[in-house]
Amino acid sequence: MGMSGPAPQSDAFEALAMPLFDQLYNFAHWLTQNREEAEDLVQETYTKALKGFCSFQLGTNFRAWMYRILRNTFLTSRSGLAATSTVPLDTEVDGPVLAVENQTPEAILMQLSSSQLLQDAISALPVHFREILLLCEVEEMSYQEIAETLSIPMGTVMSRLARARKTLRDRLRPQFQKG
Amino acid sequence: MVCDSWKAKLDTYLDGELPEQELRAFDAHVRGCAPCAADALARVQIKRAIQVAGKRFTPSAEFRKKVQQSVAPTPQRRLHPGWIFTSALALVFVAAALTLTYWDTESGRDQLIRNQVYSEIADLHVDSLASSSPVDVVSADRHTVKPWFQGKIPFAFDLPELQNTGFTLLGGRMAYLDQAPGAHLIYDVRKHHISVFVFQERLLPAGLGENSFLPMSLAFRMETWSQNGLRYFVIGDTGVSDIESLAKLFKGN
Numbered sequence: 001m002g003m004s005g006p007a008p009q010s011d012a013f014e015a016l017a018m019p020l021f022d023q024l025y026n027f028a029h030w031l032t033q034n035r036e037e038a039e040d041l042v043q044e045t046y047t048k049a050l051k052g053f054c055s056f057q058l059g060t061n062f063r064a065w066m067y068r069i070l071r072n073t074f075l076t077s078r079s080g081l082a083a084t085s086t087v088p089l090d091t092e093v094d095g096p097v098l099a100v101e102n103q104t105p106e107a108i109l110m111q112l113s114s115s116q117l118l119q120d121a122i123s124a125l126p127v128h129f130r131e132i133l134l135l136c137e138v139e140e141m142s143y144q145e146i147a148e149t150l151s152i153p154m155g156t157v158m159s160r161l162a163r164a165r166k167t168l169r170d171r172l173r174p175q176f177q178k179g
Numbered sequence: 180m181v182c183d184s185w186k187a188k189l190d191t192y193l194d195g196e197l198p199e200q201e202l203r204a205f206d207a208h209v210r211g212c213a214p215c216a217a218d219a220l221a222r223v224q225i226k227r228a229i230q231v232a233g234k235r236f237t238p239s240a241e242f243r244k245k246v247q248q249s250v251a252p253t254p255q256r257r258l259h260p261g262w263i264f265t266s267a268l269a270l271v272f273v274a275a276a277l278t279l280t281y282w283d284t285e286s287g288r289d290q291l292i293r294n295q296v297y298s299e300i301a302d303l304h305v306d307s308l309a310s311s312s313p314v315d316v317v318s319a320d321r322h323t324v325k326p327w328f329q330g331k332i333p334f335a336f337d338l339p340e341l342q343n344t345g346f347t348l349l350g351g352r353m354a355y356l357d358q359a360p361g362a363h364l365i366y367d368v369r370k371h372h373i374s375v376f377v378f379q380e381r382l383l384p385a386g387l388g389e390n391s392f393l394p395m396s397l398a399f400r401m402e403t404w405s406q407n408g409l410r411y412f413v414i415g416d417t418g419v420s421d422i423e424s425l426a427k428l429f430k431g432n
Contacts, residue, residue: 010252017250021243029236039242046246048358055357055384065358072355118232136194137226138233143196147333151360156330158191165190168229 013053016062017046023139024070030134031074031083033123041077045070064141064148071131071149083127121171129164136161182215189215193222289386296357296384301399303354304374304414307365313372314350314365324351324364332360336377336409339428345369346425357383366425373415373425380410402426 024045029038049056049069056065074080122130135141135149143157150157185208191197192205209215307313316327321338329335331353341348347367354363359382364375387403387410400422401414406429413426 010250014247014250014252018247021246022238025238025242026234026236030233035236038236039238042238042242043246043249046250050250052358069358072358072360075353076355115228115232118228119235122229122232133229134233137229140230143194151333152330153333158196162190169225 010050013050017049017066020063020066024066027067027131027134027139028070028074030122030130031071031127032077032079034079037077037079041070041074044073048073061145061148064145067135067139067149068151080127117172121168124171125164125167128160129167132157132160133164133168182212185209185212185215186218189219189222193219193226292384293387296387297401297403299356300374300376300401300412300414303356303363303376304399307352307363307374308372313352315352317350319348319350321348324348327351328353328362332362334377334379334409336362338364339431341366341428344424344428346373346428354378359383368417368421368425371415371417371421373413373417373421375425375429376412376414378410380405380408383410404430406430 021042025038025042028041028045029035032038032041045066049066052069056062122133125133132146132150135146136143141149143154143161146157146161147154152160185205188197188201188205192202192209197205209219316324318324321340325336325338328351338348345368349365349367349372351362351364354361354376356376356378359378361376361378364377366373366375387405399414399416400419401412402422403410403412404426405411411426411429413422413429415422
C-alpha cells in the first residue's frame, strides 16, 4: 500500500509550491494592480491548489498548473471580471501575426533605461496582453507552457503575444518622441 | 522586401521557439544581414528591459509566513506504542466496515468526487440564474454563440438546431470547473432556464459516469454524459422530460 495521506501530500505540495511563491505574488500583483488583492489572490490560489493537489498528476507541469489556478481565480474575482469586461478581446486568429513594422525599435530601446516608464506602459496594457507578456518575458515560459497556463491553443499564444508586443511598442513610441 | 518575412518571425526566433531547421536558416541570415542583426539586438534589449521591469513586486515576510503556515503539514503528536496499536486496530475495523459498504458498488472516494463535481455544476447554474447578466454573449443564434467561444476555450463543440423543439438559446458564458475552462450555454423552455456545460473530459476527475441521469436535491435535475472527449452536463429545475429532450438534441449532433 502506498504512503499517501494528508501529511506526506502536504509535504510534497509545500516543497513544490513554496519556491514559486515570489513569482506567483509578482504575477498576482501585476494582474490585480493592488497589494491587498494580490495577497488575497495568492492566498486563495495556495488554498485551492492544496485542496486539489490530489488531482494533480505528478510528472506534468506543476508551475503551469499553479499559474492556471491563480489566473482562473483572478478571472472570477471582482477585479478580474471588471478587467476583462471593460477590455474587449481582440479578434484572434491562430498563427503568428505577419505584419511587419517598418520602424525598428532601436529608438525606443535607447530610452528604456527609464524602467518606470516601461512599468507604466505594461500596467496600462489590457490584462490579456499584460499576462501573456509577463509569462513570456518575466517567467520565461515556453509557448507550450503559456498555452497550458492560459488554456489557449499555441497559435493563439503566438498571435496574442505578437499583438501584446506591438501594443507595448506603439504605446511607448509617443512617450519617447516627447522626451 | 526580402527581410520582411524574417522580421515577422524575429520575436519567435528570439523566444527560442523556431523549429530547428528554420532556426539554422535564421542564424545564417542574421549573421549576413546588418539591418536584421540590429533589429534582433534591439529586441533582445527590449526583452531584457521588460524582464527587469517585470520583476517589480515582492511579497512581505509576514505574508510569506502566513501562506507557508497555511500549507505546512500539521505536526503530528508522538503517541504511546499502546495507543498506536489500539488506533491501528480501530482503523482496521473502520476500513473493513467502509470496504464492506462500498465494495460491491463503487469506492467512497469516487462517489465523493462525483458529488463534489455535481455540486459545483449546480452552483454554477444557480450563480447564473442569480446574476443580473447571466450570459456574456446574448443571442438566440447558435452561429453567433458558438464562434464567441473561439480562442477562449481549447476545444470546439456543436450546438443543436432548435426549430420546433420548444427550447430557445439565450446565450453563453465562460465557466470553470476544477480549474478547467469550458462553455456554459443557457436555454429557455416555458420560462424555465436550463444550463448546458461543456468541458474537456480529460481535465475533469475520472469516473463521472458514461450516461447518467441524476435526480438531485433542491429540485434540480441533471443529466451528464461523455461524447467525443467532451463532458456534457444538462441541469435545470424543469421536468425530467425537458432535461432528457435537450440532452438528446446535443447527443444527436
